[in-house]
Amino acid sequence: MSGKLQIIKSLGVFSQACAKRLEVPYCSRQLIASRLLSTSHIVYLEKERAVAIEAVERASRVCKAVFKQLVNEETLTKKDKSPVTVADFSAQAVVNSVLEKHFPNDPIVGEEDSKDLQGEDGRVLRERVVELVNTAVDKPMSAEDVLCAIDRGQYEGGSSGRHWTLDPIDGTKGFLRGEQFAVCLALIVDGQVRLGVVGCPNLPFDMSKPEGDKGVLAVAVQGQGAFQRKLNADSELEQRIMVSNVEDACNASFCESVEAGHSNHSDNAKIAELLGISKQSVRMDSQCKYIAVARGDADIYLRLPVDSKYVEKIWDHAAGNIIIHEAGGHVTDINGEPLDFSKGRTLSANKGVIAANSNIFETVLAAVQTTLANKY
Numbered sequence: 001m002s003g004k005l006q007i008i009k010s011l012g013v014f015s016q017a018c019a020k021r022l023e024v025p026y027c028s029r030q031l032i033a034s035r036l037l038s039t040s041h042i043v044y045l046e047k048e049r050a051v052a053i054e055a056v057e058r059a060s061r062v063c064k065a066v067f068k069q070l071v072n073e074e075t076l077t078k079k080d081k082s083p084v085t086v087a088d089f090s091a092q093a094v095v096n097s098v099l100e101k102h103f104p105n106d107p108i109v110g111e112e113d114s115k116d117l118q119g120e121d122g123r124v125l126r127e128r129v130v131e132l133v134n135t136a137v138d139k140p141m142s143a144e145d146v147l148c149a150i151d152r153g154q155y156e157g158g159s160s161g162r163h164w165t166l167d168p169i170d171g172t173k174g175f176l177r178g179e180q181f182a183v184c185l186a187l188i189v190d191g192q193v194r195l196g197v198v199g200c201p202n203l204p205f206d207m208s209k210p211e212g213d214k215g216v217l218a219v220a221v222q223g224q225g226a227f228q229r230k231l232n233a234d235s236e237l238e239q240r241i242m243v244s245n246v247e248d249a250c251n252a253s254f255c256e257s258v259e260a261g262h263s264n265h266s267d268n269a270k271i272a273e274l275l276g277i278s279k280q281s282v283r284m285d286s287q288c289k290y291i292a293v294a295r296g297d298a299d300i301y302l303r304l305p306v307d308s309k310y311v312e313k314i315w316d317h318a319a320g321n322i323i324i325h326e327a328g329g330h331v332t333d334i335n336g337e338p339l340d341f342s343k344g345r346t347l348s349a350n351k352g353v354i355a356a357n358s359n360i361f362e363t364v365l366a367a368v369q370t371t372l373a374n375k376y
């Protein structure tokens with residue numbers, strides 16, 4: 001069989017999904033195949049994309065169930081951090097076991113480890129986690145299976161080969177406040193982020209209807225654009241998302257962390273003033289901020305350091321980073337350097353994060369550098 005024919009045959013199972021994403025009606029396999037052959041990168045990472053979506057959807061379901069309980073039940077006070085802990089460990093176990101099933105040789109850089117679930121001290125927490133995990137997986141998992149799955153996240157990362165990075169619940173403070181949080185998964189190949197999936201169970205699907213449907217899944221593969229679909233919905237229909245086209249920074253809106261301990265609110269305010277921005281900042285937890293910029297709900301995301309010591313973690317940025325790029329935006333650190341995901345578990349070569357649409361990015365970066373001049 002010729003190479004070309006082989007590619008066309010292997011495309012068969014993907015053509016309907018690709019048609020959806022390309023926003024063309026589902027047409028003949030041959031037509032889709034010829035489109036894909038002319039832009040051969042489009043089939044790149046198709047299986048990884050589908051598996052990552054499945055993993056994030058399953059984990060998001062687990063988190064959403066705990067989140068609902070937390071918001072509704074009077075018995076759980078928001079000062080009690082255990083619900084988010086249970087959901088966090090469970091989500092990591094669920095994602096890692098889905099990845100193990102399909103890509104058993106891929107290492108994972110995950111935020112959590114199983115230390116707090118070990119031994120007699122960890123028994124109560126462990127039992128709750130095992131019960132929750134078993135609501136979300138196809139094959140029953142023992143306590144040992146669950147701990148092993150969590151600890152598959154201990155990879156050190158680096159610049160060669162491929163690995164995944166996972167934040168099972170990003171925005172734990174938002175989760176506890178009943179606000180925004182996200183399940184974030186990305187695939188890194190030779191130090192470059194190639195695929196990102198972010199599940200945002202509490203984010204309105206359409207920001208112009210804040211009381212409407214909640215639950216967004218955003219996904220991007222390098223070179224293929226960024227898309228959103230309804231999280232855990234029957235329909236797999238995807239919409240392409242794009243950053244805003246605001247051209248004058250003074251008309252921009254910016255978003256930042258709710259937590260002043262994660263991003264310097266007063267420096268952000270000085271930059272906004274310098275840019276002539278009069279709109280109030282949108283404060284939001286987690287990588288939902290990247291999604292807000294990627295779909296044009298906001299124009300700028302500023303994450304300025306609060307001190308010189310904190311080093312950002314790759315799982316807090318990898319998925320959001322590729323989604324912004326694929327939506328037509330730009331992401332760098334405060335020095336204008338791209339985020340470097342090849343350094344292991346942290347972004348040790350970077351300081352802070354700036355994301356914006358491409359029209360205003362250079363203006364925003366200049367304002368950041370003027371404001372922070374030699375501070376870090």
Ligand SMILES: Nc1ncnc2c1ncn2[C@@H]1O[C@H](COP(=O)(O)O)[C@@H](OP(=O)(O)O)[C@H]1O
Nearest residue numbers: 169170171172173257258259261262285286310
């Ligand atoms: N001093 C600090 N500066 C920047 N980020 C910090 C920080 N301390 C903690 N974080 C990170 O900020 C993340 C939340 O970001 P945000 O404020 O945008 O919601 C946390 O993720 P987790 O919630 O997964 O622990 C944590 O990794």
Ligand SMILES: [Mg+2]
Nearest residue numbers: 167170171316
């Ligand atoms: Mg995080």
